[in-house]
Amino acid sequence: YRPGSFVVKRASSDQLYVVQPGNALAKISAVDARSLYGTNVVPVVVADPFWPHYVNRGTEVQGKAHEGMLIKKDNKIWYVDSGNTLREVSKTGMTTNRFKSAFVRTIPASYASGFIVGQIIDGLVDSIATRTQ
Numbered sequence: 001y002r003p004g005s006f007v008v009k010r011a012s013s014d015q016l017y018v019v020q021p022g023n024a025l026a027k028i029s030a031v032d033a034r035s036l037y038g039t040n041v042v043p044v045v046v047a048d049p050f051w052p053h054y055v056n057r058g059t060e061v062q063g064k065a066h067e068g069m070l071i072k073k074d075n076k077i078w079y080v081d082s083g084n085t086l087r088e089v090s091k092t093g094m095t096t097n098r099f100k101s102a103f104v105r106t107i108p109a110s111y112a113s114g115f116i117v118g119q120i121i122d123g124l125v126d127s128i129a130t131r132t133q
Helices: 030-037 048-055 091-095
Strands: 007-010 016-020 026-030 042-047 070-073 077-083 085-088 104-106
Touching: 016 030, 026 030, 042 048
Parallel strands: 007 042, 070 104
Antiparallel strands: 007 016, 016 026, 070 077, 077 085
């Protein structure tokens, strides 16, 4: 799954995860999952035989938006990049990088604070647009 798109879980476990860039899975609590992905979040269940495809592990998500998410803040769309950075995404950036508006999350202000503002995404960013991540 594309980073920031879904909460996932293994069929044989109740532990929740989110997908981050590089096909990394990061643990997330049910409270944080509801805050970031909506109060009615339903995790996508990944069958046990397919779980080994996620070999990388990210840092556990706690109390803030995670890398790879698209969030709405100040009536703008932002991409959460590495290094604690938010990058505004223009309309062209949304289309060129194949972002879907369905994955733009409205999150509590406390989950979007403490970030630095990076360069705007207004064109293709290969590391974001690649489907092999």
